Amino acid sequence: MNTTDPDARYERDGYLVRLAERLREHGLAADRIEATVADLAAHLDECATEDAEGEFGPVDEFARQLAPGAGGAPEAPPEQVEVWRWTADTYVDEELLNRFGDEGWEVERVDALGRFVSHRDAARAQRWEYRRELVTRGREGIDERLAPDGWEPCGTWVVYAWFKRPRAASLGPAARVESPPPVPERSRFLSRKFYGLLAALAVLLVALAVAVAVDDGEASSGLGFVAGALAGAAAGAGAMVAVAAALRTRRRRRPT
Structure with a gap:
């Protein structure tokens, strides 16, 4: 790292101080501001540059990138804001979240149906x-x-919680998506592993039904077993949705 130019070093540190002040004005927590500034300083050290503004851009604009939607940040007109709801199984959700995150999609919440509201x-x-x-x-x-x-x-959804962070802290101006691709036409992303699991469960269900029918000597017993199992699975899924929704309502009503 070049430390022979004190004026350059002063400009770099001054930039980071001003950035911390802007982030504080935008309402970011003190520990997050400290971690963000430390990451940016480390990035400048790795790049062997003292020109923070040249690396990250004007301090006010960069602060808005690091704290989108925070106090003082300009809001986009409603016609410019795209909304997309989608879902994926747990085999591929994290991979897809990061893929779509690179396209500029920010997840606001997970709704009662388990969809990512972006x-x-x-x-x-x-x-x-x-x-x-x-x-x-x-x-x-x-x-x-x-x-x-x-x-x-x-x-959150049942036993999972998802977290997000803007990539501007590590990428600087490169975190901006210059030409966002169109809104994906699909809203459901289920992996081969998920379908394989469903197929295995179906085979197991049929095998159990045959076993019940053979044991009772009546085919109707096996059909009844299958119908009961499917009804139980549907009821269980409904109960999970209801419980998850109730927990979210309770958290929203819990006094802060």
């Missing part, structure tokens, strides 16, 4: 990255553990 500013699309966490025993401590690295929650 939006994108067509005129100022920014890249996002995502990660999924298992929360079988609650999510206590997960938010706090991930927040210093810039991760913020963007949805």
Whole structure:
């Protein structure tokens, strides 16, 4: 790293100080601001440059990229905001979230049907990255553990929680999507592994039905078993949706 030019170093550090002030004005938490500035300083060191503005662009614009939708950031006109709801199984959801995040899609939440509710500013699309966490025993401590690295929650579903963060902190101006692709025509993405699991369950169900029918000596017993199993599966899925919706309602009503 070049440290022979104190004026350049002063300009670089001054840029980061001003950036921290702008992020604070936009309402970002202090720990997230500290982590973001540290990451940017490390990036400048790796690039062996002191020209922070040349690397990241004007400080005010860069602050808005790092804190989209925060206080003071301009909102896009309604006609420029694209909304897309889609779903995927857990074999491919994280991969697809990051693929679509690179196209500028930001997930707002996961709805009661398990769909990712996403939006994108067509005129100022920014890249996002995502990660999924298992929360079988609650999510206590997960938010706090991930927040210093810039991760913020963007949805939960039964035993999973998803987190997002803008890629501007690591990519700088390159995080902007200059020519966003069209809104995908599909809204459901199910993997071969998922269909294979369904096929295996179907085979198992048929085998159990045959076993029941042979044991009772009546084909109707096997058919009854299949019908009961399907009804039970449907009821169980409905109950999971109801429980998930109830938990979300309870969290929204819980006093802060």
